[in-house]
Amino acid sequence: MKSIEISARTVAEAVELALAQLGKDRDEVVIAVLDAGESGDEALVRVTVVDDDEDSAPAPTPPHKAGVEEVQSVAQSILDDLLERMDIHAYVTPVVTRVPGQKGDIEETVTLHVEGADEEAMGLLIGRRGETLRSLQFLLNLLVSRRVQKWPQIVVDVGNYRQRRQESLEGLARRMAERVRQTGRPMMLEPMAAYERRIVHLALREDKTIYTESSGDGENRKIVIFPAKP
Numbered sequence: 001m002k003s004i005e006i007s008a009r010t011v012a013e014a015v016e017l018a019l020a021q022l023g024k025d026r027d028e029v030v031i032a033v034l035d036a037g038e039s040g041d042e043a044l045v046r047v048t049v050v051d052d053d054e055d056s057a058p059a060p061t062p063p064h065k066a067g068v069e070e071v072q073s074v075a076q077s078i079l080d081d082l083l084e085r086m087d088i089h090a091y092v093t094p095v096v097t098r099v100p101g102q103k104g105d106i107e108e109t110v111t112l113h114v115e116g117a118d119e120e121a122m123g124l125l126i127g128r129r130g131e132t133l134r135s136l137q138f139l140l141n142l143l144v145s146r147r148v149q150k151w152p153q154i155v156v157d158v159g160n161y162r163q164r165r166q167e168s169l170e171g172l173a174r175r176m177a178e179r180v181r182q183t184g185r186p187m188m189l190e191p192m193a194a195y196e197r198r199i200v201h202l203a204l205r206e207d208k209t210i211y212t213e214s215s216g217d218g219e220n221r222k223i224v225i226f227p228a229k230p
Contacts, residue, residue: 003048004150005034008138009194011043018047021145042194068096068108071152075144079112079156082140088125090116111155112140125158130165133158134193166199173203176225177210186226191216197223 004021008014011033022029028050035044072094079092093113116122126133137156144152157163169192176187189200200223201212209228216222 003046005044005046007035007042007044009042011045014043014045015047017142017145018045020142021149022047022049024049042198068110071144071148071154072096072110074147075110075112075140075152075154078143078147079114079140082136083114088116088121089118090114090121107153109153109155111157113160114156114158116159119159122159126161130161130193133161134195165196169196169199170203173200173225177204177207180210180225180227184227186224188215189223189225191220191222194221197221 002022004018006014006018006021008017015031018031019025019029030048030050032046032048033043034046035042076092076094083090083092091114093115095111095113097109097111098107114122114125124132125136127135133156137154140156141152141154144154155162172189176189180187192200197214204210204212204225210225211228213224213226214221215224
C-alpha cells in the first residue's frame with residue numbers, strides 16, 4: 001500500500017495536501033494523525049492508500065526518490081518563474097542545511113534566500129507579519145512536491161526577514177520569561193503562526209524555571225508562559 005507522511009499548519013491542511021499528491025479521495029485512504037500540532041509544532045499525518053485489488057495487481061515500480069540537489073534545483077526554478085510572473089526583479093540564492101532529526105536521521109532543508117533592490121517589492125513579498133511570505137512558501141512546497149513526488153522541506157526567506165523575526169521572537173520570549181519569574185504569574189503572548197510558536201517553545205525549552213503551552217485555535221493560537229510548578 002502506498003503511504004506518505006506530510007506536515008502542515010493543521011491536520012486538515014496536511015490531509016488535503018496528501019490527498020492532492022496521491023490523487024485520491026478521502027474514502028480511498030486511511031488517515032493516521034501522528035502529531036496534532038498541539039505543542040506548537042506543525043501537524044503531521046500519514047495517509048495510506050487502500051487498494052482492494054492490491055493482491056492481484058502487478059508490483060508497482062518504485063517511485064523516483066529525489067535527492068536534495070534535485071529538490072533545490074526544482075524549487076529554485078519554480079520560484080524564479082513565480083517571481084518573474086509577479087514582475088518582481090530579484091535573485092534567489094539556495095542554501096542546504098542538514099541537522100539531526102528526532103528519529104536520529106538527518107533532516108535536509110532547502111532555504112531559498114530572495115534579495116532585490118526594490119524594497120517595496122520585497123515588502124509586498126513578506127506581507128503583514130510575514131503572511132504573504134508564508135503563503136508563498138506553502139505554494140512553492142506544494143508545486144515542488146508534485147514534481148519530485150514527495151513533500152519537501154523548503155523555506156523561503158526574503159531580505160533576511162525570517163532571521164530577523166527569529167531573533168526578535170527569541171528576545172521577546174526571554175523578556176517575557178523573566179517577567180513571569182519576577183511576578184510568578186503566567187504571561188500570554190500575541191497570536192502567532194505555527195513556525196513562530198515553535199521558535200518561542202525552543203527558545204525557552206531549556207529554562208527549568210518556566211514552561212510554555214499553546215492555547216486557542218487557528219490564527220488566534222497563542223503561547224502562554226507559566227512559572228514552573230513547585
